[in-house]
Amino acid sequence: MKKIIFLIILCLLSNSAFAECDFATGVSKTPSGTYEYTKECHIFVGKTIQDNDTKTQQVEKLNKALDLKDLALEKSDQRAQLWRDTSFKLEDDVQKMNSYRNTNQWINFGLGILVTGAAVWGAGQLR
Numbered sequence: 001m002k003k004i005i006f007l008i009i010l011c012l013l014s015n016s017a018f019a020e021c022d023f024a025t026g027v028s029k030t031p032s033g034t035y036e037y038t039k040e041c042h043i044f045v046g047k048t049i050q051d052n053d054t055k056t057q058q059v060e061k062l063n064k065a066l067d068l069k070d071l072a073l074e075k076s077d078q079r080a081q082l083w084r085d086t087s088f089k090l091e092d093d094v095q096k097m098n099s100y101r102n103t104n105q106w107i108n109f110g111l112g113i114l115v116t117g118a119a120v121w122g123a124g125q126l127r
Contacts, residue, residue, distance in 0.1 A: 021038070021040045021043075021044040021045075023041065025038075026038040
């Protein structure tokens, strides 16, 4: 709310600043080829140039801030991509370990049957 009131006051003040300088009558050309301003127009032009310089600096700072924001987002995306790649690799490793565990269980089961069969055959040979 304060910002809106401030903007309205700023607009009203800037309109009154424009009304103080009439460029049609406040600027006259001198015989040497230069221009002569009234005091009000001279102040207005100086203020306009100063405002322009300030706005140019603000634009440069905003562009720099945008570049830094883009760089931060890029780094964040790189970290997210690295995390995603790592998690996919870990998931693949877990799946391989599960596969090996299942294979080992079947091999142990088969070896158990083989050893049991050999023990039965050996016991039969003792008789």
